[in-house]
Amino acid sequence: MQNVAEQGRGAREDERSALVGRILTFIAQRGFAPGERLPSERDLAERFGFGRNALREALAVLETVRVIERRPNSGIFLRAVARHGSLDALVLSADLGVPLTAAEVEEVVELRRLMEVQGTALACERRGEDDLARIAEALAGGERCIEAGGNFAEPDAEFHLAVAEATGNRVFLRVVNSFYLISRTRRRHYFADGSRAALSQAQHRAMGEAIAARDAARAAELMRGHLRGVESYWRELLERRPARAETSTGGMPA
Amino acid sequence: MQNVAEQGRGAREDERSALVGRILTFIAQRGFAPGERLPSERDLAERFGFGRNALREALAVLETVRVIERRPNSGIFLRAVARHGSLDALVLSADLGVPLTAAEVEEVVELRRLMEVQGTALACERRGEDDLARIAEALAGGERCIEAGGNFAEPDAEFHLAVAEATGNRVFLRVVNSFYLISRTRRRHYFADGSRAALSQAQHRAMGEAIAARDAARAAELMRGHLRGVESYWRELLERRPARAETSTGGMPA
DNA sequence: CCTACCAATTTGGTAGGGCCAGAGTGCGCG
DNA sequence: CGCGCACTCTGGCCCTACCAAATTGGTAGG
Numbered sequence: 001m002q003n004v005a006e007q008g009r010g011a012r013e014d015e016r017s018a019l020v021g022r023i024l025t026f027i028a029q030r031g032f033a034p035g036e037r038l039p040s041e042r043d044l045a046e047r048f049g050f051g052r053n054a055l056r057e058a059l060a061v062l063e064t065v066r067v068i069e070r071r072p073n074s075g076i077f078l079r080a081v082a083r084h085g086s087l088d089a090l091v092l093s094a095d096l097g098v099p100l101t102a103a104e105v106e107e108v109v110e111l112r113r114l115m116e117v118q119g120t121a122l123a124c125e126r127r128g129e130d131d132l133a134r135i136a137e138a139l140a141g142g143e144r145c146i147e148a149g150g151n152f153a154e155p156d157a158e159f160h161l162a163v164a165e166a167t168g169n170r171v172f173l174r175v176v177n178s179f180y181l182i183s184r185t186r187r188r189h190y191f192a193d194g195s196r197a198a199l200s201q202a203q204h205r206a207m208g209e210a211i212a213a214r215d216a217a218r219a220a221e222l223m224r225g226h227l228r229g230v231e232s233y234w235r236e237l238l239e240r241r242p243a244r245a246e247t248s249t250g251g252m253p254a
Numbered sequence: 255m256q257n258v259a260e261q262g263r264g265a266r267e268d269e270r271s272a273l274v275g276r277i278l279t280f281i282a283q284r285g286f287a288p289g290e291r292l293p294s295e296r297d298l299a300e301r302f303g304f305g306r307n308a309l310r311e312a313l314a315v316l317e318t319v320r321v322i323e324r325r326p327n328s329g330i331f332l333r334a335v336a337r338h339g340s341l342d343a344l345v346l347s348a349d350l351g352v353p354l355t356a357a358e359v360e361e362v363v364e365l366r367r368l369m370e371v372q373g374t375a376l377a378c379e380r381r382g383e384d385d386l387a388r389i390a391e392a393l394a395g396g397e398r399c400i401e402a403g404g405n406f407a408e409p410d411a412e413f414h415l416a417v418a419e420a421t422g423n424r425v426f427l428r429v430v431n432s433f434y435l436i437s438r439t440r441r442r443h444y445f446a447d448g449s450r451a452a453l454s455q456a457q458h459r460a461m462g463e464a465i466a467a468r469d470a471a472r473a474a475e476l477m478r479g480h481l482r483g484v485e486s487y488w489r490e491l492l493e494r495r496p497a498r499a500e501t502s503t504g505g506m507p508a
Numbered sequence: 509c510c511t512a513c514c515a516a517t518t519t520g521g522t523a524g525g526g527c528c529a530g531a532g533t534g535c536g537c538g
Numbered sequence: 539c540g541c542g543c544a545c546t547c548t549g550g551c552c553c554t555a556c557c558a559a560a561t562t563g564g565t566a567g568g
Binding site: 295310324325326329 | 547548549550551
């Protein structure tokens with residue numbers, strides 16, 4: 001899976017931007033309110049045992065995902081993350097092992113369903129032969145994975161991304177891709193149970209056929225069912241452990 | 255518009271991360287292929303006349319939006335942006351005045367419609383009294399804006415975001431928010447024609463009523479019509495100028 | 509007592525030099 | 539001919555220093 005290694009980041013970053021994770025958890029633990037001012041750069045740098053440069057790099061990252069705002073000659077301010085934060089803030093958190101809240105997990109899963117059902121219908125209208133080939137390849141990869149007894153998380157993502165790409169809307173693809181980056185670890189745990197792989201693969205195959213046949217109604221319905229299953233799984237699981245959501249990695253880089 | 259200043263970034267960043275924009279256009283102009291290696295940090299720093307620290311900050315940003323990948327002790331590599339780039343890469347571009355391609359503009363608008371139509375229906379089911387109040391406030395802001403003869407872009411966003419928030423799905427809100435950050439400048443130009451504001455405001459008002467009445471079918475249909483209008487506007491406009499899309503700011507920070 | 513002004517301090521922005529670790533390369537020795 | 543050891547390149551990080559803008563506090567004047 002050449003593709004996988006290129007696609008799924010998060011391994012190389014672990015060491016590098018652990019600082020971002022540290023800051024993120026720092027913000028979470030001390031209950032900073034939106035709009036509140038954080039300690040100065042020099043202060044934070046010392047607190048985390050990093051130089052000001054490394055710290056500024058981390059701050060730049062946190063600013064682009066709209067978690068903080070840096071006001072020149074004034075200070076660093078926390079933003080209303082739930083409202084203004086970018087999707088990438090969640091990608092970052094997931095990458096760095098900072099657990100998402102249960103609400104966030106649920107919302108991501110719901111949004112994923114909302115979008116992918118629509119996307120599947122679109123894919124039926126617009127898919128070309130190359131898209132079909134990509135989907136077929138993803139399905140084949142899933143087959144190989146099951147035979148080899150590997151973790152189905154990657155081929156699963158591969159299939160869904162292939163469908164997303166078939167919509168012809170690359171911005172759509174970007175967003176869906178973010179979902180899979182966010183849920184990466186969680187999905188890996190989900191598919192630790194091998195039986196789930198077989199079920200998903202079967203559903204994927206059916207969807208692939210519907211898309212090839214340009215049967216939008218059927219394809220969308222299949223996708224809805226497929227994702228509703230996942231959704232209810234997480235909903236049930238999360239009800240049992242109210243506060244935090246990430247399946248493992250309790251705050252540490254995986 | 256206290257709120258506006260807090261919400262829409264892009265003014266303070268101009269100076270600071272102009273470097274990011276420079277690098278972005280640099281990548282675009284020299285036709286780097288995905289996977290290709292960019293010049294080294296020291297090289298780039300000299301090329302742009304910045305210190306290595308400032309440059310590294312910019313690189314950190316570009317890495318989190320998945321435009322580049324930094325491999326320690328190896329180099330900086332361009333990623334397949336259209337496929338792996340994050341939505342925030344587009345937000346960044348828009349903020350920095352790096353023009354989006356026509357395809358990107360169209361795709362954002364289409365995706366916006368796809369999502370917001372769904373979201374509106376959801377909002378009908380879930381909106382609480384506070385959501386209704388927020389929507390009403392956004393409508394009132396629109397009214398005031400029209401009376402004052404201001405640019406309708408902000409109140410427009412305010413309304414759509416209020417609806418998005420009414421879905422109760424904050425991740426959904428994040429994504430929609432990104433759309434409005436991306437299209438900020440463009441929408442400001444769109445609403446330079448005052449007559450469009452009146453039309454949008456009327457449509458917003460109707461949607462607000464449908465949402466208050468929990469009439470999901472009607473609300474969604476109104477939203478679809480509303481956004482289809484915008485969509486066709488852009489489609490027409492873009493056909494006339496094939497290559498680039500941004501309405502002004504030909505490559506320079508606004 | 510209030511106001512206007514000035515200076516010291518704080519804060520971020522940036523440069524520049526230096527050191528380390530890891531990867532990659534090529535030359536020389538066995 | 540093949541193996542392995544430098545040497546070099548590259549990124550990662552630190553630290554010091556300097557600048558400019560904003561803030562703050564105190565003071566002198568009205």
